[in-house]
Amino acid sequence: MxxxxxxxxxxxxxxxxxxxxxxxxxxxxxxxxxxxxxxxxxxxxxxxxxxxxxxxxxxxxxxxxxxxxxxxxxxxxxxxxxxxxxxxxxxxxxxxxxxxxxxxxxxxxxxxxxxxxxxxxxxxxxxxxxxxxxxxxxxxxxxxxxxxxxxxxxxxxxxxxxxxxxxxxxxxxxxxxxxxxxxxxxxxxxxxxxxxxxxxxxxxxxxxxxxxxxxxxxxxxxxxxxxxxLLNVAGRTSVRATGLPGALPATVVALTDDVAVSGDVWVFSVLDADVRAVVDAVDDAGGRVVTVTPKRESLEDYFARLLARPSAEQEVAS
Amino acid sequence: MIGRLSAIAGAVFMDAVRRRVVYVVVFFGAVLALAIPTLPAYGMGIVSGIYREVSLALTFAASMVLVLALAANRVPAEVERRTVYNVLSKPVRRLEYLAGTWMGVFAVMGGAVAGFTLIEQAVALTRYHDPMWRLWEGALAIWLESGVVGAFAISVSAVAGPVVVAVASLTMVFIGHARDSVVGTGGSAMARALYPSLDTFNVINPVAHGSGIDAVYAAGMMVAFVGWVGVLLLLGVVAFDRRDL
CATH class of the missing domain: 3.40.50.300 (P-loop containing nucleotide triphosphate hydrolases)
Incomplete structure (x- = not known):
């Protein structure tokens, strides 16, 4: 039922x-x-x-x-x-x-x-x-x-x-x-x-x-x-920012380890607890935060990671 | 159930009558029927009896070829090509699938045997000015026997490939007509009664050289036909029900 x-x-x-x-x-x-x-x-x-x-x-x-x-x-x-x-x-x-x-x-x-x-x-x-x-x-x-x-x-x-x-x-x-x-x-x-x-x-x-x-x-x-x-990464938030002058602020760099940049758009993820500090740092650097969303893995990445494990343990999301 | 049976039978019929093998067999049957009057026996003056005998033998041989061509590979091909999934995933029992398939093949055989008989009648009318209506009594027996062989082929094909089905079916026909050789005309009544004989459907002698078959004999043939087909399809369903598709 x-x-x-x-x-x-x-x-x-x-x-x-x-x-x-x-x-x-x-x-x-x-x-x-x-x-x-x-x-x-x-x-x-x-x-x-x-x-x-x-x-x-x-x-x-x-x-x-x-x-x-x-x-x-x-x-x-x-x-x-x-x-x-x-x-x-x-x-x-x-x-x-x-x-x-x-x-x-x-x-x-x-x-x-x-x-x-x-x-x-x-x-x-x-x-x-x-x-x-x-x-x-x-x-x-x-x-x-x-x-x-x-x-x-x-x-x-x-x-x-x-x-x-x-x-x-x-x-x-x-x-x-x-x-x-x-x-x-x-x-x-x-x-x-x-x-x-x-x-x-x-x-x-x-x-x-x-x-x-x-x-x-x-x-x-x-x-x-x-x-x-299954795809949302627990405890992490994805931030998309634009208008930053050449580089991410040092505060942000210290808090993230996955940064992708395409033209003027920066995408990175941080711990949920650090979101406030990161948004402030981007503002202070003259940039603009476009989106703040829960970090989500692609199904393809999740699928590959899951099946790469030596023995697939059961992973059941509620 | 009747609706599903007739739906499957109708689709099998429509699919089968568009296959070239039906027309190739009927065509060569017609050519052979035209050639019957040229047989050497005609020089001895025995005309109509031999014509009927050879005609019935020809119809029998052609109908065996055709029923095996239509029935031996029907189920294996549908399983192989997975067309059976579209049918059996619906509220259709495997019994209905096998019985409907058999009905479709049997209907095609009815048309083919009727076609052979009409051609043979036409030759008889042209050559001997005699329509030889008695050929239809033989046609009925051959059609019923093709139904039995078709049921056997479909039942075996529920668990085996077409080559095995063809060999098994021909063996069944051979054994079915070999009671006198195997049991002997003087064999015990029990052995003769239990022998899986198809001789009931062999009416060549009374049709070709006698006065044909009467209604009681025809009714007996029908009973044998229903019994054979019922048992064979039932065995086929038992085997097919256990099969993973």
Whole structure:
């Protein structure tokens, strides 16, 4: 339960062990992974290749049999097919029956998702338009480019008006405009109250749209929590100043050890307790403080630092 | 459930009928049907009986080729290319996926067997001025048997690749028609009853050289067909349910 509410997605104690034969050495793909995603949030699932992201998603969707663990969508076991009625899924690099047209494929998925006949035609046309395939509705999928198949994959994931959407690398194969469209689409879904679980290698995308992230490493949960809590550097403040005559005041230099300068703009960080003194020193030197914000690491830096540790200890932000 | 089954079957049908293999097999079937009257046996004056026999054999061989081409690689390819994820992540049971796939293949086979039979009828009408309506009784038996072989192929393909499926399916057809050789015509009734025989669907003799099959025999064929397909798909679902995709 999250604040008394049933989470949209709940994974508890997920474990998957692959073994090709009883005598063969078992390979642990996922070990004790627990994730809760509240309704209406965008939750990022990150990790290097082979970290267990896709296996975790597949266990949630009933595509892989878990060795252990509980998997729920809106409080109901997700491995029961009927409980996936409100779920949309975009697999990584989706493919479709190549001899069908876009409309025929969407009709198939709409029927499987239980979209009523009366709504089907309009819903399919709207979605194809929304993902930029409106002019290709009758084209055969064998003629589609990689990016077009990705867009169709997104459309099929949304065809059943899902309340929970799982997207595995949604920006894969898309050009920069397409990637921006996907970001806007995810934020639009959040505005509509749809919960999104986003698995991605594109950290800038995750940083731009996600409220919380879970980071997997070697099958285990290495870090989990709201992005602000994970990336904000406790006890330090970032100061951006301009108009300084050639150099930082000596008082500031003594208080900081990371200074970056670009043209007339100086960026540095200091301990929270030193902010007042630093602002006064910049003023006294004739400069102007532009911003004072909590120091925040980039997700890329955080990710690299986390995974560089010899053994990823669990790091959970509240 | 019916809606999901028909949705999957419809998609499989639409996808399959646009594949070149269907038309290539039907084309060569037509060429061979046209060539039947040139066979040496015709010089001996045994005309219509042999024509029917060879036509049914041709339809059977072509339908086996086609059903394996359509069914052996259907599930493995969908798993390999991950198209199955788009289906099974929705509220669709694996039973519905396998049964719907089988229904789609079976529907294509119905069209193909009907096509073969129409071509053979056209040749018969042109060459012998006889439409040979009895060929449809044989076509029904062949279509039903192709459904059984299709169910076997799809069930095996739930856990094996296309080469294994093709070899296993051909072995199944061979064994299915070898009861008299294996058990012997004088073998025990129990052994004959338990043997996985497909001979029920072999109606070449009554159709080609006799007076055809009656309604009771046709009903028996239907019962055997339903039993075979039901058991095979059920075994396939049990295996597929345990598989990680």
């Amino acid at each position: 999250i604040d008394g509410h049933v989470p949209a997605i709940r994974i508890a104690g997920a474990r998957k062990v692959y073994s090709s034969a009883p005598w063969a050495r078992a390979r642990i793909a996922v070990e004790d992974v627990s994730i809760e995603v509240p309704e209406g949030a965008i939750h990022g699932l990150l990790g290097p290749n082979g970290a267990g992201k896709t296996t975790t998603i597949k266990m949630l969707l009933g595509l892989v049999r878990p060795t252990a663990g509980e998997f729920e969508i809106l409080g109901h076991p997700s491995r029961v097919p009927a409980n996936r009625a409100g779920l949309g899924f975009l697999p990584e690099q989706p493919y479709f029956p190549s001899q069908l047209s876009a409309t025929q494929a969407m009709t198939l998925y709409a029927r499987l998702a239980g979209v009523p006949v009366s709504e089907r035609h309009g819903r399919i046309a709207d979605l194809l338009e929304r993902v930029g395939l409106g002019r290709h509705e009758h084209a055969r999928l064998s003629e589609f480019s990689r990016g077009m198949l990705q867009r169709l994959g997104i459309a099929q994931a949304l065809v059943g008006r899902p309340t929970v959407v799982v997207l595995d690398e949604p920006a894969s194969g898309l050009d920069p405009v397409g990637q921006r469209d996907v970001r806007n689409l995810m934020m639009g879904l959040r505005d509509e109250g749809v919960t999104v679980l986003l698995s991605s290698h594109q950290l800038s995308e995750v940083e731009a749209v996600c409220d919380r992230v879970s980071i997997l490493d070697r099958g285990r949960l290495a870090a989990e929590g709201p992005l602000d809590d």
